[in-house]
Every structure is written in C-alpha cells, then in structure tokens.
Amino acid sequence: MIDSALPYIEAFDELAKQDQQFKYAPSPNDWKMAEAIRSLLKIFFEATNVVSGSSYPTTNRYFHEIWSVKLLLQRHAKNKNKVIASMVSKMQQKFDKYWKESYLANCIPVILDPRYKLEFIVFRIQASLWR
Template identity: 35%
Template sequence: MSLDSNKGLRQYVLTRWNSTYLMLESAIHYKRAFAYLEMIDKNYMFCPNALEWENVNDISSFLGCFYCAICAFSGTKYPTANVYFPVVALIYLNLKQDLVNEDGYKRLMTSQMISKFEKYWSEFSLVLAIVVVLDPRYNLDLVKYYYTKIYRAESQEYENVTKTLTKLFMEYSAPTTSSSTIVQSQEDSDWEM
C-alpha cells in the first residue's frame, strides 16, 4: 500500500473549530490504511463502515466551505470588505442547498445555522454587494450571478442593489458646491475687513 505518510493524522482540538475539518480530511486521506489495519490487527475494532465513511465525506465537504472562508479572511493581514461578498455568498448558497439534504441530522443542523446566517445576511448583503461592485476586479455580474443562484431568477434583492448603486452614483455625480469656493469666499471676506 502506498500512501503519503508525510500528511499525518490530525487530532481534535476542543478550542479550535477547524480541527474537526482537518481531522476528517486527514482520516479520509488514510481511509485505505484504516481498512488495512482492520484486516491485519484483530484488536483494531473501530474501523468506520461504508455508511460512516460516507458521513465523514459529507461532513467534511460541508465544513470545507467554512474552512476556505476562514482561510480567505485570515490569509491576509488586512482583509478588506470586497473579499467578503463572494465567500459569504458561497457559504449562503451551500447552506441553502444543504437544506434539502436527505440526512435528517444534517438538515436540522443546516436549518439552525441558516436561520442565524440569514439575520446577518439580510443586514449586510447590500453593503457587501455594493463594495464588491466598486472593486475593479469584480462588477455587477458577480452580484447577479450569486443572487440568481441564491434567490432564483430576477430577485427583489438584486433590484435593491442596482437601485442603491444608481442612487449612490446620482448623489456623487450631482454638482455640488466646491469646498475651495467656500474657502475662497471666506478668505475674500477676511480681506474686506
């Protein structure tokens, strides 16, 4: 049996949430080694069966999007708001897809998570969407892509983003009194004294 033994098995660390994901990923890597150990060692009695390995794969893929999000947010010393929208939208999309999961436990866990997630999403998705549109690397198409996936077709939420962007543009493109004009007129009045 040829396995990359440099990877090593990870242990669960109570104070680090990502240790569960890392532990499951390393266990999946060594799945064949566990099966081999079960065949050669009569004292080894805790080898996961096929259903348990399926559950390990499901939970690992479920936790994977959260792990990637944390890596994206903490991978830089100064994460900016434009980084958040694509990652958070992907998490929301994954949660919505897992709501229809056949596994009752996973569906229950997802429904509890999504109710908390939607509270924050409803408050901040507009701001995050506008920030990502203002980033030169992205544009409104990215917002439309995720909103179409999350809400299906044309949504009120997407229309709200476009209306807010239009109002923002109109506000900044409207002629305003220049601050230099105000300063100049104030200086002129000082000279008249």
C-alpha cells in the same frame, strides 16, 4: 481532520480486523458521511481563508465568499441525508442571523468595486429569489 483521516480508510479497516479490542473503527456509512461533510465544510474553509486574510486586502471579496456559503447552504438544505440536512438547517439559522447583521457592510465594497457596482448586487439578490 477529515482530510487527514480519509487516506487511511484501509488502515482503519485492517486494524479492526487484526485487533479485536479496536472498537471504534468507522463503518462504511461513517466514511460516506465524512466525505459528505468534508465537501460541505470545504467551502467554509475556503471562505474563512479569504475573509480572514491579513496580508492582502480582502473586503472586496467578502460578499462573494459569503454568497458562495449562502448558495451552498441553500443547495444542501434539502439534502437526502437527514443528518446533513439537520446540520445545514442549524448552520443556515446562524448564517441568516450573521447575514442580516452584516449585509450592508459586505455589499458596500462590491458596490464601490468598478468591476461590479450596484447592478451586481441586484442581480445576485434577484437570481436567489428565483431559486
């Protein structure tokens, strides 16, 4: 929805100027917030598409997609924008719960993948501890 609204920023502004009863025009700060949220949610959208794919095998990619979400949440946990930081905090709590429940199931396909093996998992975990 954010993607479809952003090209019409000027149209919303013009409508607010022309129609005095149009009280729900997003402010410039609202548009900045929408942009920030859109960039944050893009990673979730891409990961969801990969993980929920039904016309091709995806299990070997689960770990990589979920790991990208984990890194995104870590990066934005201390966001200067308090609204985003609060949103990310709640997302991180849910993510951590999911991660604990599915960690092993997500790692096994990576370990069995000849391109990565166990060393890749160890590398990722160790690298995340140093951040």
